[in-house]
Amino acid sequence: MDLEEEEEEDYRSESRRKASTVFSVIASVLSGFLGNWACFKVSEMLNVPSQAFPAAGSQQRVAPAGQSRNKVVLKPGHSLLDWIRLTKSGQDLTGLRGRLIEVTEDELKKHNTKKDCWTCIRGMVYNLSAYMDFHPGGEEELMRAAGIDSTDLFDEVHRWVNYESMLKECLVGRMAVKPSPALQGLSAPPSLRPEPLSAPLPAKDHRPRYDWFQTDGTVNIVVYTKRKIPSAGCAVVDLQDDNLRVEMLLGRMSYLLYWRLSSRVQDHVDVQTAHSVGKVQLCLRKSVKEKWTQLGQSLEHHDTFIQCKDRGLFYRECVLLSKTDVTHNTQLLRLQLPPGSRMQVPVGRHVYLKTSVQGTDVVKPYTAVDQMLIPPSQSSAEVGSDIHLMIKVYPDGVLTPHIANLPIGASLSVGGPEGSLTLRVLRDVTHLYMLAAGTGFTPMARLIRLALQEFTVIRKMKLMFFNRQERDILWQSQLDELCTKEERFEVQHVLSEPADSWTGRRGRIDACMLQNFLERPENSKCLVCVCGPAGFTESAVQLVRQLDFSEEELHVFQA
Numbered sequence: 001m002d003l004e005e006e007e008e009e010d011y012r013s014e015s016r017r018k019a020s021t022v023f024s025v026i027a028s029v030l031s032g033f034l035g036n037w038a039c040f041k042v043s044e045m046l047n048v049p050s051q052a053f054p055a056a057g058s059q060q061r062v063a064p065a066g067q068s069r070n071k072v073v074l075k076p077g078h079s080l081l082d083w084i085r086l087t088k089s090g091q092d093l094t095g096l097r098g099r100l101i102e103v104t105e106d107e108l109k110k111h112n113t114k115k116d117c118w119t120c121i122r123g124m125v126y127n128l129s130a131y132m133d134f135h136p137g138g139e140e141e142l143m144r145a146a147g148i149d150s151t152d153l154f155d156e157v158h159r160w161v162n163y164e165s166m167l168k169e170c171l172v173g174r175m176a177v178k179p180s181p182a183l184q185g186l187s188a189p190p191s192l193r194p195e196p197l198s199a200p201l202p203a204k205d206h207r208p209r210y211d212w213f214q215t216d217g218t219v220n221i222v223v224y225t226k227r228k229i230p231s232a233g234c235a236v237v238d239l240q241d242d243n244l245r246v247e248m249l250l251g252r253m254s255y256l257l258y259w260r261l262s263s264r265v266q267d268h269v270d271v272q273t274a275h276s277v278g279k280v281q282l283c284l285r286k287s288v289k290e291k292w293t294q295l296g297q298s299l300e301h302h303d304t305f306i307q308c309k310d311r312g313l314f315y316r317e318c319v320l321l322s323k324t325d326v327t328h329n330t331q332l333l334r335l336q337l338p339p340g341s342r343m344q345v346p347v348g349r350h351v352y353l354k355t356s357v358q359g360t361d362v363v364k365p366y367t368a369v370d371q372m373l374i375p376p377s378q379s380s381a382e383v384g385s386d387i388h389l390m391i392k393v394y395p396d397g398v399l400t401p402h403i404a405n406l407p408i409g410a411s412l413s414v415g416g417p418e419g420s421l422t423l424r425v426l427r428d429v430t431h432l433y434m435l436a437a438g439t440g441f442t443p444m445a446r447l448i449r450l451a452l453q454e455f456t457v458i459r460k461m462k463l464m465f466f467n468r469q470e471r472d473i474l475w476q477s478q479l480d481e482l483c484t485k486e487e488r489f490e491v492q493h494v495l496s497e498p499a500d501s502w503t504g505r506r507g508r509i510d511a512c513m514l515q516n517f518l519e520r521p522e523n524s525k526c527l528v529c530v531c532g533p534a535g536f537t538e539s540a541v542q543l544v545r546q547l548d549f550s551e552e553e554l555h556v557f558q559a
């Protein structure tokens with residue numbers, strides 16, 4: 001069993017055990033706070049969904065046909081910007097004229113209609129009725145949260161959305177304490193919410209561990225991840241003032257170290273990775289040459305090993321270094337991390353850009369790309385001091401016009417990385433097929449580079465790239481260059497709004513196009529990756545399934 005299989009096995013056993021341990025762990029964590037209970041309000045855990053594998057919101061999971069998360073067409077006047085305006089208008093969106101109340105479980109259950117829709121997220125209750133027509137996922141989706149504690153549902157679908165800011169005018173109050181002292185099934189308000197569960201230790205201890213040592217002038221931290229580390233690296237390091245946060249992204253798992261350092265260090269961290277042995281070494285330079293008696297004081301969630309999806313998002317302020325036009329409406333942004341930060345973004349993961357629009361935080365995911373599609377002739381172990389993002393500017397969008405207008409040197413808040421592609425899906429694959437539409441190409445870009453550089457067993461990789469017009473094709477010349485350079489790589493372009501002069505394929509994705517494209521030679525192992533607008537993805541998944549590709553042979557990128 002190799003390390004990714006082991007990790008998978010850990011994950012499965014964790015999921016199996018989680019259901020049975022969740023109540024007792026919550027109970028034991030809460031019991032530690034019993035002395036404080038008189039001043040904290042604890043409500044009943046209303047809903048603990050069972051954990052299936054992969055998790056329902058996982059990017060690994062392909063929604064059953066017709067059930068994928070779709071965006072709906074919002075009525076005119078119901079954009080995000082319109083919502084922000086409404087929240088600033090002074091209109092009473094809760095029906096309580098500014099009062100904040102304590103909500104019992106019974107009371108919450110009563111508010112379960114479209115016109116009177118309350119939900120609880122992390123112990124706080126919101127009235128969603130006014131937001132109903134503004135929800136990009138539509139009314140039906142939002143009504144799943146009506147009258148219940150929707151924390152888990154919310155986290156599964158889009159935990160990165162800054163709901164506190166978006167819904168602050170909809171806040172009804174807090175869940176009330178249930179007088180019952182019974183611990184089983186209790187959940188805590190935000191301040192008391194137990195730490196996300198660490199994976200129970202499997203039979204063999206696969207949990208990463210760390211060590212540290214010092215010289216006169218340096219402090220060195222060594223993390224033994226106990227797995228091979230992909231060439232893109234896995235370390236996300238943030239040194240902010242005296243706080244050092246180190247996160248290792250290991251497939252679906254995240255290992256976190258977090259200290260307030262004993263003494264001051266210079267704001268630069270050197271990260272060295274020994275990929276094959278899974279060792280990451282950080283070197284910090286002491287501000288004053290003196291002996292440290294300890295590394296520092298542990299901060300929240302220090303030394304925890306949990307699923308990435310359970311880890312809170314961490315933001316840092318980055319500087320916009322450059323903007324390069326890729327097409328008429330898409331730019332490649334290069335963002336520089338602060339001097340104390342290093343971000344090695346694993347392939348297929350996205351980061352979050354957060355900015356304040358009229359006082360409301362707006363957050364959107366963007367897949368990290370490389371500077372160019374063509375892999376360098378020699379791979380270098382790069383340490384991420386900057387990141388590249390491909391941003392399509394939608395004139396009616398809230399965030400992208402703002403980003404497009406940012407001057408060089410402006411600051412942008414970047415959270416993450418996040419996402420669940422594990423390289424295990426590529427193991428033994430001989431034929432890699434990619435169906436991408438528009439900016440859905442971005443996760444494919446790094447996948448292509450990686451496959452060309454490191455997966456020699458892949459005999460053929462084919463991209464079918466859907467766009468409206470020729471001018472919309474991202475990195476077209478690089479794709480063409482790659483085709484001529486790399487025998488294994490092939491691209492087919494399909495345009496839905498082609499000019500008369502276009503001689504290539506036309507139309508939208510259909511069965512006929514895929515039938516010839518997705519060949520399955522004897523003794524091959526195929527993987528089909530799909531990414532694009534929700535409707536495109538849904539059609540592509542349906543068609544691929546109709547061609548008898550199994551769930552294991554399909555990976556859908558969804559952010």
Ligand code: NAP
Pocket residue numbers: 350367392437438439440441442443466467468472495496497508509531532533534535536537539557558559
């Ligand atoms: P776009 O230009 O609007 O569309 C690209 C192509 O897809 C067009 O040819 C379009 O045909 C076709 N298409 C759109 N909807 C379709 C449908 N329902 N059925 C069949 N074909 C359809 O795309 P875009 O504006 O770049 O948007 C890209 C999307 O990818 C965004 O929604 C973005 O969120 C998503 N994305 C996701 C990830 C991720 O999950 N990791 C990463 C990057 C991008 P028509 O002209 O006929 O509409």
